[in-house]
Every structure is written in C-alpha cells, then in structure tokens.
Amino acid sequence: MHLGHHHDGPAAVSADAHRPDGTRRALRIGLGGPVGTGKTATVAALCRALRQELSLAVVTNDIYTREDARFLLREAVLPPERITAVETGACPHTAIRDDISANLEAVEDLEDTVGPLDLVLVESGGDNLTATFSRGLVDAQVFVIDVAGGDDIPRKGGPGVTTADLLVVNKTDLAPHVGSDLERMAADARAQRGDLPVVFQSLRGEAGVRDVADWVRARLAAWTA
C-alpha cells in the first residue's frame, strides 16, 4: 500500500493497482472460510463459469499439502500453468494476512508467465472465523461458510462473516438434513453485515455458482471502469 510516495525502482512492492508498465493489473479476489465449507469447490465452479470470458488464474494456500491445487488440477478447471500452490508452514492466516510476501510473488509470477490476467482468485486454506485477507494482497474478499457448520455461525460473527465483501452460505441443499434454519441465518447475516451482500448457494443446484460469478463480474467491471 502506497501512501502517495513514489517508487523509482522496478516492480511493485505490494498492492499497487498498476503494473510496472502502467497498465491496470488483474483484480485479485480472496476466498477464505472454515475447513470443508466448499471454498475449493466454489473456486472450481467459478473457473468453469468464467474461463471462457476472462483470463484468470488461481493461487491456493494449503495448510500442509497441495491438496487444493491438486483438486483443481484434477478437475482440469484451468490449464496447470494457471494454478499455483503457496506453502504456508501450517499457518494459512499468516500467508494471507500477516506476511503476504509469498502470495504476492505467486500472483506476480502468474502475471509474468501466463498474463496479462483479468482476475486472480487467491484461496486460503481452511482456517477459523477470524481469518481475513490483507488489503495488500486482495482487492475484495469472499468468506465461505456452510449450513452444516451450524446455523449460528452468522450470529457469532467474527471478522470474516462481518467484514467480507461477500458472504457465501454454501450447501443450502443440506439444510433440511442438518436442521439449519436458512431464514434465521439470513436474518443474522443481515444484522451482522448491514448492506454487505450475502449469497446462499448450492453448487449441486441448477443455479450453481451463478450469483457469486455475477458478483465477481460486477467487481471486475468496477475495477476496470
């Protein structure tokens, strides 16, 4: 983040909105949330929905493996050179918030090798309700929770639920089976988030990732405007 001072040297340090050559860089969107809520599945669905219209790439931050990156490779949602795994020393929240250097490098390397890119999705490894992205790394962030983790999660709040630019409540198809009250989750989320948007989705449903993809398109339109 630059407080108005000027760098003569090469390459951006952090969140510069422009590439060294002056063009606007790719929009960077972070996806975080607890373990097993469907972050990787959402990233995969977004890639399928957007890859025809956008040049995009993905950075994953796994906890102790490259499992998420492998899943995306196996699903062939993008060519392998567009997917990079960052290793986090068991601390994904450090890699996305406190020390973003490895992630910034991964993003820049993707721009160098397969760019120019329109969009980079940065996925956090599953963490807790306080794990949010640094504004030096991403321009907007999505927090993914699911109905099976308990319908009191929106009420509990925390920085992810409260401040994320988009809250996704995933696996709505499971709600009747786990006794989660979607109305209550929606009301609690409104109370915590005010006007910030919330999407309820089931990737198994007909609409799939449509609402999240539309939100990404709107962010991108605002970014490039």
Added chain:
Amino acid sequence: MNRAALLVLADGRFPAGGYAHSGGAEAAVKAGRLTDTASLEEFCRGRLHTSGAVAASLAAAAALGLDPGALDRAADARTPSPALRAVARRLGRQLVRAARAAWPHQRLDALVRDFPKGAHQPVVLGVAAHAAGLGPEDAAYCSAHEGVSGPATAVVRLLGLDPFEATAVLARLAPDVDRVARDAVAAAHRAAREGIDTLPARSAPLLEIGAEAHAAWPVRLFAS
C-alpha cells in the same frame, strides 16, 4: 548504532516469508534425529556453526558493501542442494520486497533489477541491513539469530514442544550466536581485503540431503 532498526529487521514478524520454513527441522524430525529439547539444541548448534556461519558471513559481507553478484555466486557455490538454493532465492526475493517497503534504497532496487527471481537470502539481508542504516555486525547477528530461531519455532509446531523450553534453547545458544556473528564480521573484512573466496565454506551434509528428500514429500507442514 541504530538499535531500533535492528529490532525491526530481526523481528520474527518481519513479513519476509520465514514463517513457512523450518530450516531443515521438519526433515530432521521425520528422520528421528530431532525429538525433544535436547536434540533441538544440538540441531540448532550444528546448524549455527555450519550453514549459519556461512550465511552470517555472506550477510556481513553484503552489509559491508561487497558486490552482491559475487556474493550470490559464492552462496551458490556453498549450497550443494538445488532445493536449498531455490529456497534461499525465494526467501531473498520475499525479503527484498519487505525491505524495500521499509527502507527504500537504490542498492535494494538494484538487487531487484539484477535478480528478478531473487538473490540468496543472506546477501539480501546484508543489503537490507545497509539500507536500514545498520552495519555488518548487525547483519551477521540477524542472520545467525534467524538461523536458529526459525527451526526452534518450527519444532514447537511440529512436536508440540513446550514453547518456553524452545525459547530457553535460544537463550542458551546466545553465546554461540555472539561468537558466530563476531567471526562473520571478521570473515567479511577479510573477504574485502583478500577476496570473496576466503569466506567460510562450512557445510552440514545432512541438512543438504534432508532438504532434497523433504522437497519431494507430498505432504509436509513447511516449505523447507
């Protein structure tokens, strides 16, 4: 004396990527060589007096103003493991990013220009120390300290070791760190007079071998 800047640079929270690396501790734990506080202390002492001493000398020499390109080649020659060379460059690249934000300086800009994929971390550390208004001794101390504090922190996560015990290990190693830093400064001055080839070239074969094995594991907590 610019002690406050030294504390900023030496702080384990300085955002330069170190948190994701164990300094070979994860491989040593898996191999059964590092199991408790006592073996952590021996591991750290061994690392400090071998690759740690080399890194501290490189950092001191870079802070003294010796040519980073030549020092980077010297670091390559002293790092047999390709995996460790790659790690050193990656960490160097991460460090130069943080250092440029903290202490903008033309020597750091030059490093980015000359090494777009990163120079060896100790070399960058020395230049960063210079940019921060610090001297060779400070750079050597930073390097030697992080060379043992990294594995100690990692082992707390890997073995569930008592964090107080791990910190006590670092305190017991302090006299060794003092000695390694002092020797590193002397080595840097000698390199300035007699050439970079005179820098120490000690190595720890098990660290090199362990790093190669570790880089091939499919599941691991740390990047190295």
